[in-house]
Amino acid sequence: MIKLDYSQHQCPYPVVETRKQIMANPGQPLTVLVGDRASRDNVSRLATKMGYQPVSTESGDGFLLTLTPNAKESNTTTQSNAIPETAATGKTVIYCGSDQMGSGDEQFGRVLMINFLTTLLEMEPLPDTVLFVNSGIALTTQGSAVLEALGTLESRGVDIASCGLCLDFYQKKDQLQVGRVTNMYEMVEVQCQAARVITP
Numbered sequence: 048m049i050k051l052d053y054s055q056h057q058c059p060y061p062v063v064e065t066r067k068q069i070m071a072n073p074g075q076p077l078t079v080l081v082g083d084r085a086s087r088d089n090v091s092r093l094a095t096k097m098g099y100q101p102v103s104t105e106s107g108d109g110f111l112l113t114l115t116p117n118a119k120e121s122n123t124t125t126q127s128n129a130i131p132e133t134a135a136t137g138k139t140v141i142y143c144g145s146d147q148m149g150s151g152d153e154q155f156g157r158v159l160m161i162n163f164l165t166t167l168l169e170m171e172p173l174p175d176t177v178l179f180v181n182s183g184i185a186l187t188t189q190g191s192a193v194l195e196a197l198g199t200l201e202s203r204g205v206d207i208a209s210c211g212l213c214l215d216f217y218q219k220k221d222q223l224q225v226g227r228v229t230n231m232y233e234m235v236e237v238q239c240q241a242a243r244v245i246t247p
Contacts, residue, residue, distance in 0.1 A: 048075075048076050048077065048078060049068060049072055049075055049076070049077040049078070050077070050078050050080075051064065051065065051068060051077060051078065051079045051080065052080045053065070053079060053080065053081055053082070053086070054080045054081055054082040054108075054109045055082060056082070056086075057082075057083070057086070057212065057215075058085055058086050058089050058211055058212070058230035058231070058232070059089070059230040059231040059232035059233070061079065061081050061086045061089070061090050062086075062089050062090055062093050062230055062232045062233070063232050065077070065079055065090050065093060065094070065114075066093055066097070066232075069094075069097050069099070069114075074116050075116070076113070076114060076115050076116060077099075077113075077114045078111060078112065078113050078114070079111070079112040079114065080106060080109055080110070080111050080112075081109055081110050081112065082108065082109040082110075083109065083110075084110070085211040085220075085228050085230070086110075087103055087109075087110040087112060088227075088228065089211075089228075089229070089230045089232075089233065090112055091103065091112065092233075094112070094114045098116060098117050099114040099115060099116050099117065100114070100115045100116075100117055101113070101114050102115070137242045138175040138176070138237075138240070138241045138242055139172075139174040139175055139176075139241065139242065139243050139244075139245065140174065140175065140176045140177075140178060140237055140238055140241040140243070140244045140245070141167070141174045141176070141177040141178065141244075141245050141246075141247065142178050142180070142238065142244055142245065142246045143160070143164075143177065143178065143179045143180065143183035143186060143246075143247060144180045144181050144182075144183050144246065145160075145181060145182050145183050146160060146182045146183055146185040146186050147159070147160055147182075148160040148162075148163050148247045149247075159247075160186070160193075160247060161192050161193055163247045164177075164186065164193045164196050164197065164247075165193060165196045167196070167200060168196060168199060168200065173200065173203060173204070173205050174205060174245070175205065175206060175241075176205070176206040176207075176208060176237055176241075177197070177200065177205060177206070177207050177208070177226075178208055178209075178210070178229070178234055178237070178238075179207075179208070179209040179210065179213075179226075180209075180210045180213055180234070181210070181213055182217075183209075183210075183213075184209045184210060184213045184214055184217060184219060184223075185217075185219075187207065187209045187223060187224060187225050187226050188209075188214070188219045188222040188223055188224055189219075189222035189224055190222075191224065194224050194225055197225045197226065198225050201225060201226060206226075206227075207225055207226025207227070208226055208227055208228070208229035208233075208234070209223060209226055209227070209228055209229065210228075210229060210230075210231070210234065211228040211229060211230055212230070212231065214228065
């Protein structure tokens with residue numbers, strides 16, 4: 048069994064390196080030691096996507112992930128991930144890199160962003176993913192004026208994802224109210240594979 052220790056690294060490093068190891072050793076079980084919950088969740092999602100069954104146990108101050116390949120899926124899934132997807136999938140991604148829309152008066156920009164996100168509820172089809180980066184994470188955390196709208200979008204199948212590193216920087220990870228935590232690797236991947244990326 049391949050043993051990996053990324054407990055001293057923050058995301059996206061554990062995700063990127065785990066993916067490399069899975070690609071280099073298709074069908075082989077792995078253990079991955081990570082230092083925080085965000086890394087645990089992100090590596091688990093990657094493993095599931097690549098045809099592995101992740102099992103997490105606490106280990107000291109971190110988490111030990113045991114990744115076991117699914118017998119019927121590991122080879123085909125690993126092979127499909129060996130070549131990056133370059134063709135657009137038809138998906139739409141909304142990228143919120145700020146809690147404001149456009150440039151100019153900051154307060155007015157925040158009003159515009161609130162209007163933009165609430166108006167998304169009226170769109171058909173809905174976007175597939177809404178990413179929140181840098182000060183944009185203020186929109187998914189405690190005190191945001193659009194929590195209800197984002198919660199409705201999530202309940203209708205839209206993936207609401209906030210940058211974990213950004214939540215840490217602004218010390219708001221424990222204030223996340225809607226959606227999930229993501230990492231830079233996944234955010235870049237989602238945008239590269241999308242048919243369109245919209246930045247309000």
